[in-house]
Amino acid sequence: MQWWKNAVIYQIYPRSFNDSNGDGIGDLKGIIERLDYLQYLGIDAIWLSPVYQSPGYDNGYDISDYESIESIFGTMEDMDHLIKEAHRRHIKIIMDLVVNHTSFKHPWFIEAKQNPESDKRDFYIWRKGKEGKVPNHLQSIFGGSAWEYDETSDEYYLHLFTKEQPDLNWENPKVHQAVYDMMNRWVERGIDGFRMDVIDLIGKVPDQEITANGPNLHPYLQEMHQAVLKDKELMTVGETWGATPEIAKQYSNPSRQELSMVFQFEHITLDQIEGNKWHLKPFDFVALKQVFDKWQMELGNEGWNSLFWNNHDLPRAVSRYGNDSKKYREKSAKMLAMMLHLQKGTPYIYQGEEIGMTNTPVYNYEEINDVESKNYYQIAKAEGIDEKEILKAININGRDNARRPIAWTSEKNGGFTTGIPWLALNDNYSEINVEAAVHDKHSIFNFYRQLIQLRHENDIITLGDFEDLSPNHPAMYAYQRTYQGTKWLVMLNFTDQNIETGLDIPVKKIILTNDQMSNLDTTTLKPYEAVLYQRA
Numbered sequence: 001m002q003w004w005k006n007a008v009i010y011q012i013y014p015r016s017f018n019d020s021n022g023d024g025i026g027d028l029k030g031i032i033e034r035l036d037y038l039q040y041l042g043i044d045a046i047w048l049s050p051v052y053q054s055p056g057y058d059n060g061y062d063i064s065d066y067e068s069i070e071s072i073f074g075t076m077e078d079m080d081h082l083i084k085e086a087h088r089r090h091i092k093i094i095m096d097l098v099v100n101h102t103s104f105k106h107p108w109f110i111e112a113k114q115n116p117e118s119d120k121r122d123f124y125i126w127r128k129g130k131e132g133k134v135p136n137h138l139q140s141i142f143g144g145s146a147w148e149y150d151e152t153s154d155e156y157y158l159h160l161f162t163k164e165q166p167d168l169n170w171e172n173p174k175v176h177q178a179v180y181d182m183m184n185r186w187v188e189r190g191i192d193g194f195r196m197d198v199i200d201l202i203g204k205v206p207d208q209e210i211t212a213n214g215p216n217l218h219p220y221l222q223e224m225h226q227a228v229l230k231d232k233e234l235m236t237v238g239e240t241w242g243a244t245p246e247i248a249k250q251y252s253n254p255s256r257q258e259l260s261m262v263f264q265f266e267h268i269t270l271d272q273i274e275g276n277k278w279h280l281k282p283f284d285f286v287a288l289k290q291v292f293d294k295w296q297m298e299l300g301n302e303g304w305n306s307l308f309w310n311n312h313d314l315p316r317a318v319s320r321y322g323n324d325s326k327k328y329r330e331k332s333a334k335m336l337a338m339m340l341h342l343q344k345g346t347p348y349i350y351q352g353e354e355i356g357m358t359n360t361p362v363y364n365y366e367e368i369n370d371v372e373s374k375n376y377y378q379i380a381k382a383e384g385i386d387e388k389e390i391l392k393a394i395n396i397n398g399r400d401n402a403r404r405p406i407a408w409t410s411e412k413n414g415g416f417t418t419g420i421p422w423l424a425l426n427d428n429y430s431e432i433n434v435e436a437a438v439h440d441k442h443s444i445f446n447f448y449r450q451l452i453q454l455r456h457e458n459d460i461i462t463l464g465d466f467e468d469l470s471p472n473h474p475a476m477y478a479y480q481r482t483y484q485g486t487k488w489l490v491m492l493n494f495t496d497q498n499i500e501t502g503l504d505i506p507v508k509k510i511i512l513t514n515d516q517m518s519n520l521d522t523t524t525l526k527p528y529e530a531v532l533y534q535r536a
């Protein structure tokens, strides 16, 4: 079995993890200081969000040099040290690979812009305007046209994110070679895999306004596999917003030699109206279960799932899907953790999820940091939407929610920094912090530890069959895993009410629960109760 199949991955957003030198920004040395904590949690690998040289228009997802470290994060020596210290603790390092676009400060783009005759021109996507207007209707994912006018050449270049993130031209084979060479040098440095940023966009056909899932996407990935990944123990995960189970199999069927797995976002986008993250409809629980069930059932042996509630782009899970009130925060966070971690696939924990960090509201424009939220605010304002409504949407789904620094202790600024944090911590840090969680036997943190350990010790979680026992129940998710004659039953109450389960199943023992009063009667569940039973 490949190592990543029963592994648990921990995502670090370096800027907000731990600051070692008091400049208010998390850094590589800060991560090294916390490796013992991660080893104690029990995770197998770290996915490190970008630490490469970057002017920071999109917090590091705009890279100006793939092979040097941004000075605010440290040096290449620090990076080598991190790899070594992580490996010493049996923790692998997965790097973020952002090759749909570079920064406009990347030497390739600087040359491309300055000298239209240079061979770097064709590393990017340039088009003539149409009657003094943009070449076509392609939109930036962060709002507005995806085309930016360049006066020097009287052409437009394509950027699917901010204009400081010009898209690379994957129709140019020289781009492939440059990317593969860079990846290979990182592999030689000793890293263990790549998380591939918006990888489903690299096959785009701009003139036909095709962005995701373009016709050459899979051939490119197969070529990348041959050039970099082949015959190595590397793990790869593609960020693919538009994946269906059929598409996910194309990426992750081992026989196709592309990726280990993808992140699919169907559960995340379920409550969006027309795919717009700022326009949500009430959250349909039965539909949510259907999405999870579908992904559990349909990949079969022809693909591999990744499992996540959270990342650096998404709101905090306990606020979004659980209940972040004082009364139910811990219980509902554990329930969400159990739901995810006992499914088939590779689970990801986003930093702070393991202590149940919550969303952090903002009350005015000045408090917003993230470029996506700022753009949305301005566009919505110009459309005449009420400021209260705009801030409400940002507080529900804005990316700053995930990016608040981690509180390590209840001291000033949560012990994250001795200086001024680049983004304020959530006010609740004196209560919700790592120190408190580690010392409390019944904490969310210690519940995650148990879930991770269970996965490492029981193949039923990794390999067992999956069955939803009550797909239409409006408040409960009950599923069963079966492997070599053993059956595990997971029962989860997603509400703050006592419920009748409609099931009466003979069980032998409780393996894990978030409620010390749980018993062997499966007919009722208390608010947010989550129990894992071994079946009789």
Ligand code: TEU
Pocket (backbone or CB within 6 Å): 058, 061, 062, 098, 141, 161, 197, 198, 239, 241, 277, 312, 313, 314, 372, 399
């Ligand atoms: O995200 C891809 C992406 O499409 C997101 O911008 C997403 O639409 C939105 O944030 C949902 O909340 C990746 C990275 O994860 C993100 O941080 C980057 O900003 C983006 O690519 C560009 O590199």
Ligand code: CA
Pocket (backbone or CB within 6 Å): 019, 020, 021, 022, 023, 024, 025, 026, 027, 072
């Ligand atoms: Ca720092």
